[in-house]
Amino acid sequence: MAARAAVEEDGDIAPPDADGTVIDRVDDSLSEAVRPPTARLGEGGCDCEETALSDFDRSWRRRAFGATAVLKNEDPFKLSQLKEAPIKSLDDLLSTQEKHEGLITVDKKVDLSTTTGVPEEHIKTRMVRIWKPAKHAMQSGTYNTHKWKIEFDTRERWENPLMGWASSGDPLSNIQLSFSNKEDAVAFCEKNGWDYSVTEVVSKQPRPKSYGANFAWDKKTRTSTK
Structure with a gap:
């Protein structure tokens, strides 16, 4: 026998039916509320009965169908005329004029030795x-x-x-x-x-040298052990 959809008021999972089947959640019940009435088989497999919709289910179904109709009947020409928000650069947002109003620009070098308090x-x-x-x-x-x-x-x-x-x-x-x-x-x-x-940095490029060059028999490259 198919399980009947029953949902508690607080939104939690309802207790199981008499036959032991688990009840669906609130989301499943609301999704079924916007669907047209469906028929199901009874215990004998021959008699059919339609699911009755409450007043809340009917109003929920009207809202869902109405919102879908509004989206379908929207004029595409009006949608194309809608202007997007202007794109601003990062410098305009971070380097605003109000932020730099308190700065003082000096052309020559500034000597702070008289104001630092150092002997x-x-x-x-x-x-x-x-x-x-x-x-x-x-x-x-x-x-x-x-x-x-x-x-x-x-x-x-x-x-x-x-x-x-x-x-x-x-x-x-x-x-x-x-x-x-x-x-x-x-x-x-x-x-x-x-x-x-x-003190300037002296850049020194390392010369590539293999490990086997330390044991070469050539007198010019081999390292003496004496």
Whole structure:
């Protein structure tokens, strides 16, 4: 015997019928509500009865059919005349004029050494080295070699008998600053009034060499073990 569709009010699965069949969910009942009445066989297999539709089922079916009719009768000419939203570039959204109204543009270089509060002895007498770290002997990758760094010159030190370390009265002795490129590091030193020197990167192209070349019999290429 076919299972009858019955749904509880709270939307959960209803208890099973007397014959033990499980009842359908709310979505299945609503989808069946918009369909025309269907006939099913009774227990004897000969008598037929139509499913009765409630007032809610009839109103739901009218709404579904009405919405479908509106979509079908829509004028395609009017749809073609509808204008889409204008496409704006990312620069117009991120770089707005209101965002840059408070910026002040200066043509010449700015010296901030008089306003930073750094003592004069750590401005005029300091030498800054701008460099880019290279790979060490045990390194095969390129980690920690993409940033430019600045470091200050070494001042006087003395041995500390308490710990056996070397102490210094220089507040800038162990400071390292990282920059994405060399130009930013140079501009930072010029703004603070420091003298600087730039250590350029020496690019060395590795020569391809096979492992078997270390054991070649040729006197020009073989490595002596004595």
